[in-house]
Amino acid sequence: MGRLDIGLDRRRVQNTPIPERTDAVDFVAIDFETANRKRESVCAVGVAIVCDGVVVEQASTLVNPDSEFSPYNSAITGIGPEDVVDAPYFHELWPLLADLLTDRIVVAHVATFDVGVLRQAVARYELPGIHMQALCSWRLARRTWPTYPAFGLSYLAGQLGLALDHHEAGSDAAASAGVVLAAMRDAKQPTLGGLCEAFGYQPGRLTPESFVGVLAGDLRNMRGAADADPDHPLYGRRICFTGAMFSMTRPEAAERILDFGAEFKTSVSGQVDMLVIGDADFVQFADGLQTGKMKNAAALRADGVEIEVMSERDFLALLNS
Template sequence: MTVRGATLPLFETEGLAVAIDFETANELRTSACSIGVAWIENGRVTETEEHLIRPREMRFNPFNTVIHGIRAEDVADAPEFPAVWARLRDRMEGRLVLAHNAAFDLSVLRHTLTDYGLDWPACSYLCTVVLARRAWPALTAHKLNHLADFLGIALDHHRAGSDAEACGRIALAATRELGLGGLSEIARATGITFGQLAPGGYSPCKGGKAPRRPRAAA
């Protein structure tokens, strides 16, 4: 379900954002086995967390395990998603949510919440792939690891905490590259439409067209 004509605030508290990253056990969006969270305040990453999650269905696809290294035995004693979400939900309230390839991470969040009968939160979100393409259009690739190398950001790729922190740092670097005063200026300056998530549905983050810059006087 898509949110149409949403009146959600862009984000309630200026300067506060949170970057998230999920790893999944298999091809299902309900199989989250790890979440990384990087808290952002006033232009810097202040704290990073990583939590293992025990999926409802303990089926680990070897392909996924090769990517992130998490096996069924690693999460056998981990909490299921509702317990992890309960620790994060209130603190995420009012923050802009960042994710690199947000279509995937927000899909995991939506499907997992629905699977457990939990309400979707109300928040705005930004795909940092979309933002990076606007900030560095000349780069041939805008994958997380490529951007981390380009910007000199330390990355243990596919460790959810490290990925989330890199995502947050990429967003902050992009705002500086674009000459913006903060994350709140992105939509106005770039034409990017922030995604919206609410209990009644969602709308995706879109790249849009960059606003035309006024021509210099002759």
């Protein structure tokens, strides 16, 4: 595997949450920071390399996003235009990153966001795509520690004893790797495959042509509870979900709406009257970047089919009403 020799903060990492050596557990964790709400605006990238169940190295670099910084993003990341004047552009880093990630299992915290950043940055510069698998440490954490009140990296790092300089990309990547290794420890699973199988996960698959997101469980079309309150605003609605949700996993969302008498649909068709977009992707929808389900919904609406499209936040308001 290639080494990330671009790091502004590159160091060996000695600590690991796994108390004993775990052979044959190798993956790469990645984290992107962006300059604005467009995912193509990469302003930092961090990578952590896991070999034999140990985070052995992490590295990060600033990236010139070749676009404007929003005050909101700069307030979160601490990165502004003055910091990236001499930084490389994404397309200059891509050969090295592609070498690190190709044909690997790649972990990220809320992987839909980071894989989306990777895809859109590659598309922006018309770079060659890669094959890889994607695994989400945020989703795995929700299943491993269901009693935790939060699953952000800051909270998880505190609970699991992981070092974290939040929103420094290399540190975030290493912490994300640490979350997965700690999940393996606490779930008593010596392999990534066993961990995914234990929680009903199938890693996402990225190819140069497409991305199939992380799958959780065997979801299928399901009808709502017959004894649900008919006055609830979700009663009788036929609901489909797209994009990553911050508040719950897809199976949890399905269970919640069934309790209120709604039907869960796995795909968008004329039999759907509500499409909920996870907040990790809703801004992209507003910018005109759409998933396949969004495109199907737009086509059906153009043909006169009444499909309501809403954000995760608005859906939660209805769910809790």
